[in-house]
Amino acid sequence: MSSETILILGGSGKTGRRVVGRLTAKGKQVRLASRSTVPAFDWTDPSGWTAVLEGVDAAYVSYQPDLSVPGAVEAIGTLCRLAAEKGVKHLVLLSGRGEDEALAAEETLKHSGVAYTIIRASWFFQNFSETFFLEGIQSGELVLPVGNVKEPFIDADDIADIAVAALTEPGHAGKTYEVTGPRLLTFGDAVAEIARQTGRDIRFTTVDIGDYVAMLEQEQIPADYIWLIRYLFTSVLDGRNETTTDGVAQALGRPPRDFADYVRETAATGVWEDLK
Numbered sequence: 001m002s003s004e005t006i007l008i009l010g011g012s013g014k015t016g017r018r019v020v021g022r023l024t025a026k027g028k029q030v031r032l033a034s035r036s037t038v039p040a041f042d043w044t045d046p047s048g049w050t051a052v053l054e055g056v057d058a059a060y061v062s063y064q065p066d067l068s069v070p071g072a073v074e075a076i077g078t079l080c081r082l083a084a085e086k087g088v089k090h091l092v093l094l095s096g097r098g099e100d101e102a103l104a105a106e107e108t109l110k111h112s113g114v115a116y117t118i119i120r121a122s123w124f125f126q127n128f129s130e131t132f133f134l135e136g137i138q139s140g141e142l143v144l145p146v147g148n149v150k151e152p153f154i155d156a157d158d159i160a161d162i163a164v165a166a167l168t169e170p171g172h173a174g175k176t177y178e179v180t181g182p183r184l185l186t187f188g189d190a191v192a193e194i195a196r197q198t199g200r201d202i203r204f205t206t207v208d209i210g211d212y213v214a215m216l217e218q219e220q221i222p223a224d225y226i227w228l229i230r231y232l233f234t235s236v237l238d239g240r241n242e243t244t245t246d247g248v249a250q251a252l253g254r255p256p257r258d259f260a261d262y263v264r265e266t267a268a269t270g271v272w273e274d275l276k
């Protein structure tokens, strides 16, 4: 086992747990940190951050809930300052594509004095199978406030591969990898692919953002979460990200994984079976 300690913030999340799995398989010493670990790391409370950074050589940083929310840039600034003080040598930041506030957080990291790698990612495939959209897929109808805008969805496994390369191999410091999947899909295209490969009748329905927000309010979803949903589905999904990039190839020397391959593998796990 390597004597270096690599900290994974959000180590049980979609990308974090994949990074942890890969690093552990390589024999790296890994420390997971989030609200449920000991010591705990909570993005809303910096008082515990120093303890988590003690003895850390490098870190993977996935912010919660999103770098676009108020306070995120300041939080990244504080984390960078404490990391520099604690002698952390490399920070790998997961950033969001097409978000001005995320760019500001990236700038903060770039000027922190700590070596950095930025992974600026498009929307993940795994939103359909591990979080936000899973329930809709299982129920047979995914309802979202988005129309025919195209998104170059990316596999969280590709992001984890890049993070691990950046944390364990030379040549990634000072790099910003803007990463996407290999092709553009509408949300309807994505749902149709899942329906085709699972053999299920799964519909995609577009609703007006105002109606969607009203529905969330009725479900008593917290206001800051509703703000984020509105921001993501109006500003970020306004067509600005309707391009693919070669970021995965730049970082890994191979193409990104395709949505159809992810759907085939994920369908075989049974996660998309009808729950009714």
Ligand SMILES: NC(=O)c1ccc[n+]([C@@H]2O[C@H](COP(=O)([O-])OP(=O)(O)OC[C@H]3O[C@@H](n4cnc5c(N)ncnc54)[C@H](OP(=O)(O)O)[C@@H]3O)[C@@H](O)[C@H]2O)c1
Pocket: 009, 010, 011, 012, 013, 014, 015, 016, 033, 034, 035, 036, 037, 041, 042, 043, 044, 062, 063, 064, 065, 066, 067, 094, 095, 096, 097, 121, 122, 123, 124, 127, 131
């Ligand atoms: N989903 C996408 O399509 C997409 C695309 C581009 C970028 N991103 C960015 O990816 C990041 C999220 O990464 P992910 O999807 O890998 O994570 P995730 O699946 O959202 O995982 C959540 C992780 O964060 C921890 N967490 C939740 N709230 C926390 C808090 N207040 N303080 C500290 N830890 C907290 C959770 O553990 P505990 O519950 O134990 O705290 C868990 O380990 C966000 O910054 C997002 O903007 C996402």
